[in-house]
Amino acid sequence: MLIQRQDAAPSLQGAQAGAVAYGGAVTGESAATSQTQSAAKVTRGQIIARIERMPGNMMHVRARLLIGLATFFDGFDVIAIAATLPLLIAKWSLSPGQIGLLIAAPSVGQLVGALLFPALADRFGRLRSIGWSAGIIGLMSLACGFAPSFEIFLLLRIVQGLGLGGELPVAATYINEVTRAHGRGKFVLLYEIVFPIGLMVSNALGAVLVPRYGWEVMYFLGGVPLVLFFVLRRLIPESPRWLAEKGRMAAADDALRQFEARATQPLAPIGDTSRFDAMGDRPRRRVRDLVGKAYLGRTLAVWMLWATCGFIQYGLSTWLPTVYQTIYHAPLQLALNLAAGASVLGVVGSLICALVVDKVGRKPVINVSFVLCAASLILAGVFHASSVYVVATFCALAMGFLACGFITAYVYTPELYPTSVRAMGCGLGGAWLKVSAIFAPGIIASTIGTGNLSTAFFGLAVVPLLAAVTVFFLGIETKGQVLEELEV
Numbered sequence: 313m314l315i316q317r318q319d320a321a322p323s324l325q326g327a328q329a330g331a332v333a334y335g336g337a338v339t340g341e342s343a344a345t346s347q348t349q350s351a352a353k354v355t356r357g358q359i360i361a362r363i364e365r366m367p368g369n370m371m372h373v374r375a376r377l378l379i380g381l382a383t384f385f386d387g388f389d390v391i392a393i394a395a396t397l398p399l400l401i402a403k404w405s406l407s408p409g410q411i412g413l414l415i416a417a418p419s420v421g422q423l424v425g426a427l428l429f430p431a432l433a434d435r436f437g438r439l440r441s442i443g444w445s446a447g448i449i450g451l452m453s454l455a456c457g458f459a460p461s462f463e464i465f466l467l468l469r470i471v472q473g474l475g476l477g478g479e480l481p482v483a484a485t486y487i488n489e490v491t492r493a494h495g496r497g498k499f500v501l502l503y504e505i506v507f508p509i510g511l512m513v514s515n516a517l518g519a520v521l522v523p524r525y526g527w528e529v530m531y532f533l534g535g536v537p538l539v540l541f542f543v544l545r546r547l548i549p550e551s552p553r554w555l556a557e558k559g560r561m562a563a564a565d566d567a568l569r570q571f572e573a574r575a576t577q578p579l580a581p582i583g584d585t586s587r588f589d590a591m592g593d594r595p596r597r598r599v600r601d602l603v604g605k606a607y608l609g610r611t612l613a614v615w616m617l618w619a620t621c622g623f624i625q626y627g628l629s630t631w632l633p634t635v636y637q638t639i640y641h642a643p644l645q646l647a648l649n650l651a652a653g654a655s656v657l658g659v660v661g662s663l664i665c666a667l668v669v670d671k672v673g674r675k676p677v678i679n680v681s682f683v684l685c686a687a688s689l690i691l692a693g694v695f696h697a698s699s700v701y702v703v704a705t706f707c708a709l710a711m712g713f714l715a716c717g718f719i720t721a722y723v724y725t726p727e728l729y730p731t732s733v734r735a736m737g738c739g740l741g742g743a744w745l746k747v748s749a750i751f752a753p754g755i756i757a758s759t760i761g762t763g764n765l766s767t768a769f770f771g772l773a774v775v776p777l778l779a780a781v782t783v784f785f786l787g788i789e790t791k792g793q794v795l796e797e798l799e800v
Contacts, residue, residue: 354561354562354564354565355561355585355589356556356557356561356588356589357585357586357587357588357589357590357591358582358585358588358589359552359553359556359561359564359565359568360553360556360585360588360591360794360796361582361583361585361588362552362568362572362579362582363490363491363492363552363553363568364492364493364494364588364794365492365579365580365582366492366571366572366575366579367492367575367577368491368495368499369571369574369575369576370574370576371548371549371570371571371573371574372490372491372499372571372574374547374548375486375487375490375548376487376502376503378540378543378544378547378548379442379483379486379487379503379544379548380503380506381506381536381537381540382442382445382446382449382479382483382537382540382544383479383480383483383503383504383506383507383510384506384507384509384510384513385446385449385450385453385510385534385536385537386449386476386479386480386507386510386537387506387507387508387509387510387511387514388510388511388513388514388533388534389449389453389472389476389514389531389534390476390510390511390514391510391511391514391515391629391630391655392453392514392518392530392531392534393414393415393418393469393630394514394515394518394629394630394632394633394651395514395515395517395518395519395522395527395530395633395648395651396518396522396527396530396531397411397414397415397630397633397634398633398634398637398644398647399522399526399527400414400462400465400527401634403527404461404462406462408757410462411634411757412753412754412757413466414462414465414466414469415626415630415631415753416626416749416750416751416752416753416754417466417469417470417750418466418469418470418472418473418476419473419477419622419626419746419747419749419750420470420473420746420750421469421470421471421472421473421474421476421477422473422474422476422477422742422746422749423473423477423743423746423747423750424473424474424477425445425473425474425475425476425477425478425479426477426478426481426739426740426742426743426745426746427739427740427743428474428478429441429444429445429474429475429477429478429479429481429482429739430478430481430482430485430735430736430737430738430739430740430742431735431736431739432444432478433482433485433554433735434554434732434733434734434735434736437550437551437554438482438485438486438489438550438551438554438735439486439544439545439548439550439551440545441478441482441735442479442482442483442486442540442544443540443541443544443545444475444478444541445474445475445476445478445479445482446475446479446537446538446540446541446544447475447537447538447540447541448471448472448474448475449472449475449476449479449534449537449538450534450535450536450537450538450539450540450541451535451538452468452469452471452472452475453472453531453532453534453535453537454531454532454534454535454538455468456468456469456472456531456534457528457529457530457531457532457535458528473746475537477742477743477746478739480507480722480742481725481735481738481739481741481742482735482738482739484500484504484722484723484725484726484738485551485726485734485735485738486551487499487500487503487504488500488723488726488727488734488795489551489552489553489554489726489731489734489795490551490552490553490571492794493792493793493794493795493797494792495670496670496723496727497666497669497670497674497723497791498666498667498669498670500722500723501662501665501666501669501719501720501722501723502666504662504719504722504723505659505662505663505666505719507719507722508655508658508659508661508662508715508718508719509659511629511655511658512652512655512656512658512659514530514655515648515651515652515654515655516652516655517530517533518530518648518652519645519648519649519651519652522648523644523645523648549566549567549568549570549571550563550567551567552564552565552567552568552571553731553795554731555567556731557596557731557732588794588796591794591796591797591799594730594796594799596730596732597729597730597732597733597799598732598733599733599736601733602729602733602736602737602740606800607728607729607737607800609786609787610728610729610786610787610788611737611740612782612786613782613783613786613787614721614724614725614728614737614740614741615740615741615744616744616778616779616782616783617678617717617721617724617725617741617779617782617783617787618721618725618741618742618743618744618745618748619744619745619747619748619775619779620682620717620748620775620776620778620779621714621717621718621721621745621748622744622745622746622747622748622749622752623748623749623751623752623772623775624685624710624711624714624752624772624775624776625711625714625718625745625749626748626749626752626753627748627749627752627753627755627756627772628707628710628711628752628756628772629651629654629655629711630753631753631756631757632647632650632651632654632704632707633647633648633650633651634647635765636650636651636700636704639765640699640700640703642700646700650700650701650704650708653704653708654704654707654708654711654712655711656708657708657709657711657712657715658711658712658714658715659715660712661681661712661713661715661716661719662715662716662719664716665677665681665716665719665720666719669720669723669791670791670792673789673790673791674720674723674724674727674787674789674790674791675783675784675787675788675789677716677717677720678716678717678720678721678724678779678780678783678787679780679783679784681713681714681716681717681720682713682714682717682776682777682779682780682783683776683777683780684709684713685710685713685714685717685773685776686773686774686775686776686777686780687773688706688707688709688710688713689706689707689710689769689770689772689773689776690769690770690773691706692706692707692710692765692769693765693766693767693768693769693770693773694766696765696766696769703765710772714776717776717779721741724787724790725737725738725741726738726795727790727793727795727798728788728790728798730795730796730799731795731796755771756768756772759771
């Protein structure tokens with residue numbers, strides 16, 4: 313009997329905690345019954361209300377750390393090619409065409425992944441999709457370290473792109489969905505900052521490790537996300553919003569209780585939920601609605617936003633070490649150090665965004681950062697004949713300002729779409745990023761390869777300017793609003 317009592321204790325305590333969370337109380341004998349009855353009566357509006365009354369707690373922290381690990385290595389593996397490319401060029405005697413293919417081809421896999429994994433997330437759950445994509449990222453990275461030829465390395469990078477393209481939009485969707493409106497921008501961006509940190513660490517470790525241990529070490533380190541495939545769903549609950557959208561109210565209630573059980577202060581009773589019930593009763597949207605009358609303006613703004621980030625991020629940052637080495641004849645170590653410096657500014661800019669985005673709004677942050685990015689690129693073009701340090705400074709500023717708009721896209725995009733198509737809306741935005749990434753390296757190579765840097769920088773500057781105009785006129789402001797309030 314003693315063993316039975318000990319085994320039953322956790323579920324009894326969970327039921328009591330859940331009852332307190334609702335603002336009521338139960339006796340020990342009726343706890344399990346009350347839990348079952350309350351779950352059966354849970355509505356989508358109540359799920360929304362309970363999320364909106366819940367401040368950040370240790371379960372949120374755990375979610376940010378674990379999913380942040382996947383996002384960190386997404387950034388790490390995406391940019392690892394920048395540090396390893398000079399050695400790969402020498403190892404396999406790559407032509408300019410092969411170099412452009414090596415940079416751009418993995419984006420084909422990322423394009424497919426950006427469409428595939430959000431679709432899987434909307435059907436099978438956010439955590440399943442994140443776990444699958446993280447597993448592909450880690451496994452393919454390890455395999456890249458053993459690649460015996462250019463062709464096999466290229467194939468592995470394309471397959472890895474499936475995971476790299478699919479992880480980010482689904483992870484952003486999950487983090488947004490488990491967060492309340494108050495302070496959501498800061499909460500999400502403090503998670504998303506791990507992506508530019510991944511870029512920074514990849515550049516920094518590349519500058520330190522690659523000259524000493526060879527290019528393979530970067531891909532062996534990039535295999536860490538494989539662990540998440542096995543442990544992610546065991547350690548954090550599924551998105552209650554997604555479960556409620558699917559009509560799985562008992563599962564949504566159980567997932568939300570896991571968050572509520574980690575609350576560090578008593579949760580207020582949910583009270584009148586009529587406001588949230590009205591939000592929960594809105595019509596279910598489908599993928600075709602993303603380009604329908606209600607959401608077309610938002611979708612165009614999102615597509616332009618993500619396309620810009622892809623064009624600059626993949627078109628410029630992956631070329632920078634090679635540009636510094638071939639055009640300005642900088643030693644390999646100096647070229648890698650200068651590229652790493654640019655990624656540091658990206659982290660600084662992202663941190664500043666996290667602190668101000670809930671105060672000034674999403675649109676002002678995106679627009680100002682993109683205009684300043686364009687100005688920095690124009691200055692790089694004007695002074696392209698100066699020393700490598702001058703050009704590297706302007707490029708670093710451009711990447712830092714771009715990072716501000718880029719990271720804001722991860723909180724802004726999920727806010728624009730309803731739960732039923734939120735992951736797919738993010739995935740389509742990510743797909744445009746990958747389309748840009750496919751073409752940008754080749755376009756830039758056609759100018760950089762001839763030494764015509766001014767044309768390359770001026771052409772790059774046009775892109776963020778167009779994005780700022782598009783977001784200004786077609787985007788909406790979302791700060792401080794419940795996700796369901798933003799649905800139309």
